[in-house]
Amino acid sequence: MTGPGRVLVVGDVVTDVVAMLAGPVAPGSDTPAAIRMTGGGQAANTAAWLAAQGVPVTLVAAVGADDAGRDRTGELTRGGVVCAVESHRDAATGTVIVLAGADERTMVTERGANLLLSPGHVERAVAAAPDARHLHLSGYPLLDAASRPAGLRALAVARECGLTTSVDAASAAPLRQVGAEAFLTWVRDVDLLLVNADEATALAGGTEPAAQARTLSGWVRRVVVKRGAAGALWADRDVTVDGPAAPRVPVVDVTGAGDAFAAGLLAAWLTGEPVPAALERAGALGAAAVGTPGARPPG
Numbered sequence: 001m002t003g004p005g006r007v008l009v010v011g012d013v014v015t016d017v018v019a020m021l022a023g024p025v026a027p028g029s030d031t032p033a034a035i036r037m038t039g040g041g042q043a044a045n046t047a048a049w050l051a052a053q054g055v056p057v058t059l060v061a062a063v064g065a066d067d068a069g070r071d072r073t074g075e076l077t078r079g080g081v082v083c084a085v086e087s088h089r090d091a092a093t094g095t096v097i098v099l100a101g102a103d104e105r106t107m108v109t110e111r112g113a114n115l116l117l118s119p120g121h122v123e124r125a126v127a128a129a130p131d132a133r134h135l136h137l138s139g140y141p142l143l144d145a146a147s148r149p150a151g152l153r154a155l156a157v158a159r160e161c162g163l164t165t166s167v168d169a170a171s172a173a174p175l176r177q178v179g180a181e182a183f184l185t186w187v188r189d190v191d192l193l194l195v196n197a198d199e200a201t202a203l204a205g206g207t208e209p210a211a212q213a214r215t216l217s218g219w220v221r222r223v224v225v226k227r228g229a230a231g232a233l234w235a236d237r238d239v240t241v242d243g244p245a246a247p248r249v250p251v252v253d254v255t256g257a258g259d260a261f262a263a264g265l266l267a268a269w270l271t272g273e274p275v276p277a278a279l280e281r282a283g284a285l286g287a288a289a290v291g292t293p294g295a296r297p298p299g
Contacts (some may be wrong), residue, residue, distance in 0.1 A: 006056040007129045008163070010122060012114040013085065014094035015063045015068050015078075019271035020049025021101050036103060039072050041114075042170060043138040044081075045256045049285065050261030051080035053094045055270075057117035058082040058132070060125040060154070065115045068093035074193025076193035079297070083161055088113045106230055107171075115146040119153035126157050134270055135163045136262070139170030142186050143178055154185060164191045164270075167220075168262055172198035180204070184219045192269070193220040195260055200225045207235045210240055224279075234275050243279030260297075261286035 019033040039048075047059040063069030065087040069106060072093060073083050096113035098105050100186035126132065135158035141151030156166045167187045169175060175183055180203045187193060193205060193216060203210040209225045216223040222236040234241040264285030268278035 003056050004056065004267055005133025005233045006058060006129055007047075007050055007133050007266060007270070008058050008060060008129055008133065008135045008158075009043045009050070009138070010117075010141065010151070011046075012041035012046040012094060012111065012140045012144040013039075013069075013072050013075075014060070014096045014114070015072065016040030016096050016098050019102055021099060024101075025099065033216045039075050039233075040098075040256070041072075041094065041138075042140060043136075043169060044072065044076060045259035046136060046138070046168070046263050046266075047081045047262045048076060049080050049289070049297055050267060053267045054261065055263075055267050056082075056131070058084050058125065058129050060084045060117075060122055061286060062086050062088060062091075062113045062115075062121070063292075064091050064093040064119045065089045068095075069113065074244075076215060077126055078245040082129075084121075084128065086116075086121050088116050091116055109139070112284040113148075114140070116142060117141055117147045117150040122150050122154045123157055126154075126161060126163075132161070132163055132165070136168070136264065136266060137168045138299045139168050139175075139183075142167075142183065143170060143174040147239075148186075150176050155187070155190065166192035166194065166261050166266065168258070169193065169195040169203065172196075172202045175199055175202040188219055189221060191221045192265075193223045194226065194250040194258075194265070195209060195223065196226045196258060197228070208217055210235070210242075224265065224282075226258060226286075232261070232279050234279060241279065243276060243283060252254075257289040260289035 019035045022032040025031050047057045050057040091113040094114045095110045097108040141147040200212040204215040217235045225233045231243040261282045264280035268281040
């Protein structure tokens with residue numbers, strides 16, 4: 001096996017305001033919850049979990065020139081992430097309100113400075129990382145018209161530089177808004193696409209994971225359909241591999257579990273581990289995240 005090389009992760013940095021609900025939301029009234037603030041953002045979380053596994057990683061993102069932006073960048077740097085993060089005076093760092101129950105979450109999002117991620121910023125970050133081997137793009141930049149040029153340029157410049165690429169589809173509701181065909185056209189021929197069950201349905205229709213994976217593998221080189229505790233399914237244009245069920249752990253917080261899964265998968269796949277082992281490693285890291293409060297590695 002070879003080392004994974006440097007991974008460039010492109011996408012969002014936010015402050016998560018997480019409300020762990022004690023029960024169903026009572027509309028128009030009060031719902032008890034344990035509330036905390038923490039670093040978040042799909043790209044930032046994935047970068048943090050990669051760094052925790054010893055993978056050299058650079059985060060390419062945008063924040064506001066505010067306390068939140070400085071805090072988010074500082075905590076990522078302390079966690080071992082190289083931050084190619086630009087700060088902008090004319091926007092606030094993004095914020096997400098997460099309403100989290102035992103096994104699901106609902107997010108209320110203000111993307112803020114993340115919308116100012118630019119193609120030029122991405123190009124400069126890639127040029128400054130000659131040791132990069134892979135670029136991982138959070139789907140969020142593609143799902144908003146303001147940041148879409150940066151997301152598309154990230155994939156294009158990665159190909160120009162000979163990097164492998166992966167995309168996390170991010171979120172089912174905005175996928176439905178932009179449309180499956182548009183999104184799949186933007187990510188056509190990426191080396192790896194990650195989707196959860198809802199995102200797979202939004203992009204491929206149906207409900208059967210193997211059929212969804214086969215449909216999506218007609219657009220991209222490889223696809224992984226995440227199925228929570230049931231494990232994950234890998235498909236490329238030749239084979240389908242059904243991974244093991246995720247380890248059972250007490251659920252503390254599902255926020256960021258998919259980002260941890262992505263980091264575990266990339267860390268294994270980029271070092272040449274066989275697909276079943278890569279899926280098992282990804283599932284174990286995702287389970288570790290579910291059993292940990294917050295979206296980032298502990299410590």
